[in-house]
Amino acid sequence: MRTRALKPAPPAWQALIDEWAMSLEAENKSSRTIRGYCDSVRFFHIWLADPVAPPEADDPEAWLASVPPEPAEPEDYEPNHVKRWIAYRIATTSPGNANNNYRALSAWFHWLVAEEEIEHHPMARMKPPHIPDQPIPITPVEFIKQVLRNCQGRDFHSRRDEAIIRLIWDTGGRLSEIANIDLERDLDLSRRVVNVLGKGGKWRALPFSAATGKALGRYLRVRARHPYADATTRLWLSDHRRSTPLSPNGIKIMLRRRGNEADARGVLGRNLHAHLGRHFQSHTFLKSGGSEGDLMLLNGWTTAQMARRYGASAAAERAHEAARKIRVGDAL
Structure with a gap:
């Protein structure tokens, strides 16, 4: 290209x-x-x-x-x-x-x-532009389930794509982190944990669910039969004609294609992309009672700003659910 x-x-x-x-x-x-x-x-x-x-x-x-x-x-x-x-x-x-x-x-x-090219910082008295709070886009559960149903084949691409999607939406790992997982160094299927190298060169462990572990196990079986299985220790392989591992851009293209199969533009108003999985994991973790401090550790954040933002998103959804149960309008 x-x-x-x-x-x-x-x-x-x-x-x-x-x-x-x-x-x-x-x-x-x-x-x-x-x-x-x-x-x-x-x-x-x-x-x-x-x-x-x-x-x-x-x-x-x-x-x-x-x-x-x-x-x-x-x-x-x-x-x-x-x-x-x-x-x-x-x-x-x-x-x-x-x-x-x-x-x-x-x-x-x-x-x-x-470097002593200038004496004074021209921005010393400036403040960064304010970023208005925007609603965090949360992928509907039923939509992701449909995407996963479309990956239910026994072929290499179906098994690989399901494992990638489950791992991203389960752990909230960044695209580059998930793409660069090393099979021998980073993945521990028995303990259901994967180690990823995040921003700033910092390692962290991402636990994953039994369902994700099952999908990974199925993928590893078809990976072992790939013609270039021994050409790289990277977890994700490209198609059978290539000896190179699947790149972050390759995962991005795959997610867009799988999203289009499930009408992502109609349902989400956008293409399916990896950061939506991070939104989903963070929102669901806090909505289910997880703490903001634990979420910071899982997602590799050094400040509480993002955790608080997702906390507000989860609190708003809980408030909406409570309002639906109380049904104030039905008393009128």
Whole structure:
């Protein structure tokens, strides 16, 4: 498959961004983090070279006049360079994307200060954009059951796909964590636990249910008969024509295909993807009485922010169920 060439930042800036990428790699940042950070700074400089006003700007000319001239050197950075670009990103993408861009730029400027390319951090007095609370999308149980029913064949792909889907929706593991499981090192079927390498290079153990263990056992039997079973110790194999393991993108494509078979667009309003399994696991764990502290450990969170968000989601559903049982309207 051909990949689209990424537009670089202006040459002087791109060279500095590439040097920063090497520094991030030396800090053992994940490839995804490095790519996200560097892309944000690259987009920032592409926009500064030819700024565009948000579509809904009342006076585009006045808005653009508030953008400082494109910096020629690192010391030319001004806070308004960042403020205007973040405002543009909020207007044209989402507060969440803008927040990610903000944090990437902050890390970029920290590095420039450490490298003595600039004396002061231009964002020192800025605050990240507020991200409004959004309802957490929870996959309906019946929909996932239908997806699993569609995987009930005895062939390799059916057994593999069912095991992957059950493991994600059971444990809440991230896509990259699930994709990179090593059969010999990470999976303990007898204890029903799998070890995964998460963000920041931290290992954690994910317990799974008997139903998931059964699906994994069935998959391991058909895996042993795969022509390339001995070519890799990675748990998930590609089809019979390939000796390479199934990649995170391969799992993403599989989930989309399995979701389409069950009308994901009609039921969910979106494609089926791995993070919906993380939403489902977190919501169901707390709704069933699990603690936010335990959920933090299971999901590899270092702060309670996400656990509290899922806690609110589970509490809201319990309140809805209580309201249905009490049936206030029936007394009228």
